[in-house]
Amino acid sequence: MPTSSISPSSVTLMEGSDITLECRTSGIPSPDVSWYLGNLVTSYQQQYNLKQHYTTLKMINVSSNDTGKTVLCIAENIVGENESSVILVVHFPPKITFLDQAVLDHHWCIPFSVRGNPKPKLIWFYEGAVLNETDFIWTSIHIAFDSEHHGCLQLDSPTHLNNGQYTLLAKNDYGTDERTVSAHFMQDPCIGTSSVISNDDDSASPLHHVSNGSNTPSSSEMGSDAVIIGMTKIPVIENPQYFRSTNNMLKSDTFVHHIKRHNIVLKRELGEGAFGKVFLAECYNLCPDQDKILVAVKALKEASENARKDFHREAELLTNLQHEHIVKFYGVCVEGDPLIMVFEYMMHGDLNKFLRAHGPDAVLMADGQNNRPAELTPSQMLHIATQNMTKYPYFITIKK
Structure with a gap:
């Protein structure tokens, strides 16, 4: 049987390099020798030395498209055939060949294709800052072969806060490449109108008022000298010393907690109040003992200078309202709008x-449904009333 062997036995080289392969053969009678190159893109030259029983293959300016391809040397005589092979490993810098606008599949997907060898490291940027991947935003590679990788930046339930410029950076030891695409997932809730999409049992927020015929005070009824906190009317003193006055509810050392925008992931809209829309959201890194918690998020509807002043004033006021029976205020996010x-x-x-739905009005609020909530017992109503009344001595103490 004839034999054949290629040297070098393994080939790793940089894109654009030249390399010469040598194939030596033996056998009786002397075998014919040939190269099988398949769909090799790289230019090449072949030389044969029949007396010395070897042949050479010189590849010139090796193409990155040939990485992973196999080159065969075949020796054949009347006795049989033998072949040897070598796989080309071509190193080259990354190239982002495709990056397109976001599309909605099971999750939102910003599709991309990247070539590079060794495998490039992929880093995403959002509006120029490094995008930290989470359970809600992550890179997924769907197809990978040789030096090509096709995948998506997956986003689970993105909102208008995720709209913007996304940049993909691919890098390996031989270079880098980057491309940017604009993504739009949802209209800014402060622009235009949209309907409430939550159901009754899940639509709750400290600033979402549903009157159902009750006497809940509106901002127009209360005038410009008051703000609404839950269902409570709190007077506001209009003067330049508001933030430092010792005669109101603000302390001289009030510090409003600021929350990073990327830590807030909106889930759905809950409702709309006088000052803006309210969303159910998940907030990360808010509580030391929990990775994330559900929160209600109010987005300011108007971005005028007066509205911004009112916003900061209300934030300072709410920061000082700390009571177990008052809806907790966690802080603000003022990085950009809204x-x-x-x-x-x-x-x-x-x-x-809640009280109306579990009281005598439950029949009216059930709207003909049979599964209306059970009425509260007298002891339960007394318990709620007692908790509610504990706020008022607290209000008196903080106003002194």
Whole structure:
């Protein structure tokens, strides 16, 4: 049987390099020798030395498209055939060959294709800053072969806060490449109108008021000298010393907690109040003992200078309202627009609606449905009233 062997036995080289392969053969009678190159893209030259029983293959300016391809040397005589092979490993810098606008599949997907060898490291940037991947935003490679990688930046339930410029950076030891695409997932809730998409049992927020015929005060009824906190009317003193006055509810050392925008992931809209829309959201890194918690997020509707002043004034006021029976105010996000306030999420809605749904009005609010909530017992109503009354001595103490 004839034999054949190629040297070098393994080939790793840089794109654009030249290399010469040598194939030596033996056998009786002397075998014919040939190269099998398949669909090799790289230019090459072949030389044969029949007396010395070897042949050479010189590849010139090796193409990155040939990485992973196999080159064969075949020796054949009347006795049989033998072949030897070598796989080309071509190193080259990354190249982003495709990056397109976001599309909605199971999740939102910003599709991309990247070539590079060794495998490039992929880094995403959002609006120029490194994008930290989470359970809600992550890179997924769907197809990978040789030096090509096809995948998506997956986004789970993105909102208008995720709209913007996304840049993909691919890098390995031989270079880098980057491309940018603009992604739009959702209209800014402060622009235009949209309907409430939550159901009754899950639509709760400290700033979402549903009157159902009750006497819930509106901002127009209360005038410009008041703000609404839950269902409570708090007077506001209009003067330049508001933030430092010792005669109101603000302390001289008030510090409003600021929350990073990327830590807030909106889930759905809950409702709309006088000052803006309210969303159910997940907030990361807010509580030291929990990775994330559900919160109610209020996005400021108007971005005028007066609205911004009112926003910061209300934030300072709310920061000083710390009581176990008052909806907790966590802080604000003022990185860009819209300005955002973050509150404790109240699963069962505002107290007025809850009491009516579990009281004599339950028949009217059930709207013909048979599975209306059970009425509260006298002891339960007394317990709620007692908790509610504990706020008022607290208000008196902080106003002194």
